[in-house]
Amino acid sequence: MRQKEEKCVVTFRTTAAAMEMERTCKAAGVPGRLIPVPRTITAGCGMCWAAPPSAREAVEELVVAKHLMIDGIYAIIL
């Protein structure tokens, strides 16, 4: 089993919203990747954006600036 560490996790209600998140983060150079939604989170979309905790502020700024359609942002151990 992999070593668990804290992640900043962003959830979505549609796959399209997750795609927009990935595209926007990549364009802005904000780290992270799409992973299956952990069972500790009740989320609409089957995938979520997982970023290092240090990127949380950048992620939140992007969400606001680019009007990204997210469901929630969580700090969880994965």
Next chain:
Amino acid sequence: MIYLDNAATTRPKPPGVAEAVTAAMMSWGNCGRGAHEEALASARAVFSVRAKLAALFGCPRADHVCFTPNSTQALNIAISGLLGPGDHVISTDLEHNSVLRPLYRLRQQGAAVDFVPADRRGQIDYADFGHLLRPDTKAVVCTHASNLTGDMIDIGWVGDFCRAHGLLFILDASQTAGVFPIHMEKQHIDVVCFTGHKSLLGPQGTGGLCVREGVDIRPFAVGGTGVQSYLETQPTEYPTRLEAGTLNSHGLAGLDAALDFLEKTGIDSIRAHETALARRFYEAVRQAPGITVYGDHSMTERAPVVTLNIGDYESGEVADELAERFGIATRPGAHCAPRMHRALGTTEQGAVRFSWSYFNTEEETDAAAEAVRILATEN
């Protein structure tokens, strides 16, 4: 074979389209089902197509581009999901059955539907939109161009009319998407319904609708979405709201490549080429003996379609002779546009439609015109 039935479906597709479909079939997983790289590759590509179509149609939000197998299904979704008993709808005699049949069914369910009439030349009077307006009018549903004559409706005018009277504007762009500019914001269009396999130059089985933000279409089909699995109802967010079941991501891979071709070539260049060929053909055949050409060819802005009859020669026989003797593929018969045929007086004879794509040439066009002149002379 000289293929002049591009208004039915374009053939061939641009270089790269078939290859993109094959590559997708050999490598992609299911869009939105799982988060492994194969599924993500599909999801990314599908989203890329949404973004390209949103840009093409002046739709501010890529996530409001929803996919269907064709424009008929898109129109069914828009019409049945926005209108209902007690509503009044204005449409036109230019429409295809993909608009007419959903409207006739709506009428059976208790809605009222009126059609702006076309005259014997297939022309409408825009003042009739105003004459048909009622206090309970909720929407205008109309085509951008007649699939039978190629005559166009001024969608900027219709958009302004709808905005002035608080009406929804549902546009059937089946015959024009990818060739003529369409801008949802500038032209006040609420829903653009499109098909991928005609002038967008993509595979059959692709199409969809672009929806203005705030226009809430009732879902037509409900089911698997890959998201919100424990919800008993269809998710309300676009595009999932209108997309139940696995998408045709393989087909959309081809549409993606076709959209790249359109972008690279430029729709203005494509339109100029196609309309020049249609004009060349029209000029070459219009004075042949016994020829009747339908529609208003004095307009420069028209879809690349020329529809004609030769005397009283049945259109199906003309098309068959064109195919058998001259190797020219055209479409005869009724063209799924019954109201327009009634207006033109061609319900019995039908009509022979020649339609061009970017891949047709002057030589092909001249050969087709010569074949028509030969048949006209023999008739």
